[in-house]
Amino acid sequence: MNFDKRLKNYALILLLFAVGLGFNACDDNNDKPKPGHSDINKFIYDNMNVLYYWNEEMPNIDYRKEGDSKEYFEKLLKKPDDRWSFITDNIKELEDYFAGIVKSPGYSIQLYYLEEGSNQVVAIVEFVYRDSPAEEAGLQRGDIIYKINGEELNDKNYISLLSLESKTITLAQISQGELIELSPTVVVKDLEDLKQHPIVATSIIDNGGSKIAYLAYTSFIAGYDDELADVFRDFKAEGVKELVLDLRYNSGGSVSSAHKLVNMIVPASENGKPFINERYNSVLSELDATLKFNIEEETNLNLQRLYVLTTERTASASEMVIYGLAPYMEVIQIGATTHGKYYASVTWTDNNLEPEKRRHQWAIQPIIIKSENVDNSIDYSKGLAPDYELRDNNYNSDLGDEDEYFLAAAISLIKGETFEAISLKSAPGEGFSNPLRGFREKIDPLHGTMWVENSIP
Numbered sequence: 302m303n304f305d306k307r308l309k310n311y312a313l314i315l316l317l318f319a320v321g322l323g324f325n326a327c328d329d330n331n332d333k334p335k336p337g338h339s340d341i342n343k344f345i346y347d348n349m350n351v352l353y354y355w356n357e358e359m360p361n362i363d364y365r366k367e368g369d370s371k372e373y374f375e376k377l378l379k380k381p382d383d384r385w386s387f388i389t390d391n392i393k394e395l396e397d398y399f400a401g402i403v404k405s406p407g408y409s410i411q412l413y414y415l416e417e418g419s420n421q422v423v424a425i426v427e428f429v430y431r432d433s434p435a436e437e438a439g440l441q442r443g444d445i446i447y448k449i450n451g452e453e454l455n456d457k458n459y460i461s462l463l464s465l466e467s468k469t470i471t472l473a474q475i476s477q478g479e480l481i482e483l484s485p486t487v488v489v490k491d492l493e494d495l496k497q498h499p500i501v502a503t504s505i506i507d508n509g510g511s512k513i514a515y516l517a518y519t520s521f522i523a524g525y526d527d528e529l530a531d532v533f534r535d536f537k538a539e540g541v542k543e544l545v546l547d548l549r550y551n552s553g554g555s556v557s558s559a560h561k562l563v564n565m566i567v568p569a570s571e572n573g574k575p576f577i578n579e580r581y582n583s584v585l586s587e588l589d590a591t592l593k594f595n596i597e598e599e600t601n602l603n604l605q606r607l608y609v610l611t612t613e614r615t616a617s618a619s620e621m622v623i624y625g626l627a628p629y630m631e632v633i634q635i636g637a638t639t640h641g642k643y644y645a646s647v648t649w650t651d652n653n654l655e656p657e658k659r660r661h662q663w664a665i666q667p668i669i670i671k672s673e674n675v676d677n678s679i680d681y682s683k684g685l686a687p688d689y690e691l692r693d694n695n696y697n698s699d700l701g702d703e704d705e706y707f708l709a710a711a712i713s714l715i716k717g718e719t720f721e722a723i724s725l726k727s728a729p730g731e732g733f734s735n736p737l738r739g740f741r742e743k744i745d746p747l748h749g750t751m752w753v754e755n756s757i758p
Contacts, residue, residue, distance in 0.1 A: 341370040341663050345377070345388070348649050353386070353667045355379040356582050374665065383668055385642060392650055392664040399554075399648070401497040401522045406468065406489045407433020408440055409519070409550055412459060412737035413694075415480065420455045422737050423447055423473070423480070424463070427550060428517070428700055430497050438487045440470075443696035447473035447482060456737060466491045499525055499554075502547070503532055504701035505539050506712060512540055513715060514602075515708055517547040517700045518562075521554030521618045526561050533565040533600040541602060545711045546622070547610040547700065549636060549693055553617025556592075556645055556672075563626055564596050569603040571629045572596040577621060579645070580671040606631035608711045612693045613684070614741070616640030623685055624674045634687040635711055641684035645670040689720050694733045 342364035350356055359377045367373035374388040389395050397403065410424040424446035429435040447453065448471035449462040462468070470487045473480050502517040514536045518529070536544070544566065556577075563576055577592045609623055611634055620639050626632050650656070650664045673679065691710060698705040703712055714720065 338368065338370050339365055341661065342367055342373050344651055344661075344663065345370065345374050345665060348665060349374075349377055349667060351584055352582075352647065352649060352665075352669050353377070354582050354644065354669055354671060355383065356584065370663070383644075385644065386646060386665075386667045388663065388665050390661075390663050392648075392659070392662045395648065395664060395666070397494070399522070400524055401499065401520060402494050403497060404491050404493050405430075405433070405495045405497065406435050406491050407495055407497070408435040408489075410446065410463075411693075411733075412454075412740050413733040414456070414735040414737060417735060420457065422454045422456055422459055423733075424454060424459070425696055425733065427696070428501050428519075430495065430501065432498070433495055434489050434492050438470075438489045440487065440489070442699050445473045445475065445480075447471050447480065459737075459740065497522075498528075499551075500528060500532060501550075502699070502701035503535075504703075505536070505541065506703045508543070508712065508715060511542050513543040513545060513712060514539075514541040515545045515547065515701050517550070519550045520552070521556075521558035521562070523555045523558050526558055529558075529562065530565070530600050533602065537600065537602055542604075543606070543608070543715050544602060544604055545608045545610065545708060547707070548615045548619040548622070549610050549612045549707070550614060551616075551619040552614050552640070553619060553642070556618060556621070559618040559621050559625075560592050560595075563622055564594055565600045566602060566604055566607055567594050567596070567626060567629055568605060569596055569598070569601055574629065575675045576625045578673045578675070578677075580673060581669060585669070604630065606633065608633045608635060608714065610707045610711065611636040611639050611685070611687060613637050613640055615685075617642045617645075620685055621672055624679055628675050628678070633689070633711075633714065634685060635689045635707060635714070636687050636691050636693060638686045639684035641682075643672050643679055643681055644668045645672055689714070694736070 346364040349359060353359065358379050362373070362376055364373060367376075371388055378386050407430040409427040409429075411427055412422050412424050415421040415423055426435075426440055426442055426444040426446065428442050429440050449465065449468050451469070451471070452458065452462060454462060467488070467490045470489055472483045472487065474483060475481070497520065499518055499520040499522050500516070501519055502515070504515045506513040506515065516532060546566075560576060572594050574594055575591045576594050579590045579592065581588050607626060607630060609632060611619075611623075615636075616639060620642065623632055623634060623639070624643075645668070646666045647669050648664055648666055650659055651661060652659045689710065691707060693707065695706040701708070703709060
């Protein structure tokens with residue numbers, strides 16, 4: 302980078318620093334009153350004008366006349382393009398979430414209507430996190446949650462019942478279309494600061510002397526990058542030749558973690574080539590950057606193809622892995638069309654450099670980057686379509702078990718079987734067909750968040 306460009310970048314950094322510390326100038330007086338909603342609105346306005354990817358298209362609204370800061374923030378967003386920017390008045394909770402620390406029982410569930418025309422629903426356990434209350438209670442993939450505290454779930458009460466801190470769960474099984482209650486009940490209590498370990502399953506399958514690795518990864522969290530690298534060291538030591546990457550339940554996360562993952566997958570010959578081009582708005586265009594493959598031999602599998610398992614929940618950084626690798630290797634996608642989010646956001650407070658000096662707990666999480674692959678071949682209006690379509694509605698085996706519905710399909714493709722035969726062989730028996738739409742956004746409003754760290758000081 303030449304001196305002139307460095308100088309311009311420095312000027313931009315100074316501008317952002319001044320905006321970011323706006324509330325903290327001359328803040329030595331501890332008796333100074335805390336900011337009111339007008340101050341919060343100004344914090345929103347000043348920072349959105351600089352940071353927001355669509356800043357030039359924001360409406361001209363007088364922030365001093367807006368009585369609700371959250372509503373004011375929403376008015377600034379470009380709809381329908383931007384479905385992801387948000388604001389919070391609890392920065393600690395947000396930072397904990399991004400670190401994988403949440404109040405939770407430690408399971409991931411999918412809700413289904415029990416039958417057509419009924420409002421009764423059941424919750425199917427997709428997986429449980431390690432060292433969680435759910436794991437300790439013995440819950441596992443495929444368990445059917447039928448009642449909570451003796452009350453059947455339906456589409457009116459499921460949020461209140463699932464949100465209880467302590468739950469007495471009644472499980473059930475389906476036999477010949479009938480729901481049969483099981484006993485005994487299971488008691489699960491939320492853990493206040495549960496660490497949701499994103500590596501939920503790994504396995505190595507012997508395919509006639511050629512080894513297939515499987516990894517189920519549920520979120521890109523920087524704090525687990527070293528453990529992820531250890532998994533790939535083990536894969537390499539075992540002589541793995543194929544990888545099935547399960548991103549069905551991965552809704553995004555840290556760009557830096559996604560970058561580290563692809564470095565362990567991509568062909569070694571592509572080292573140093575562009576993975577993702579990051580595009581900012583016109584104000585911040587000097588910060589445009591290219592993330593390049595940076596391979597470490599001890600963890601790189603040097604694969605020529607990759608099998609990726611997806612659902613509509615596969616989003617953001619997960620999608621980046623797929624479309625960022627596609628120009629360099631064969632990426633075979635099995636499952637459903639992904640969420641369709643190709644933008645990254647940043648957490649911005651009134652003092653990013655010195656959090657202990659923050660004057661308030663508000664933070665904005667605006668979209669600031671458009672993420673493009675090397676040939677910019679993305680249709681930004683929709684998700685990534687699968688090469689082979691499967692519905693994730695069968696919970697016949699644990700994740701990583703070679704008989705598990707999706708993994709079995711991938712293994713069959715690796716063996717060279719036709720997909721028609723795979724579909725017949727893997728067709729769900731007691732699969733659920735009528736999912737309850739939209740419940741996840743109510744339970745997990747940060748679904749699909751992809752963020753960058755330290756891109757802006």
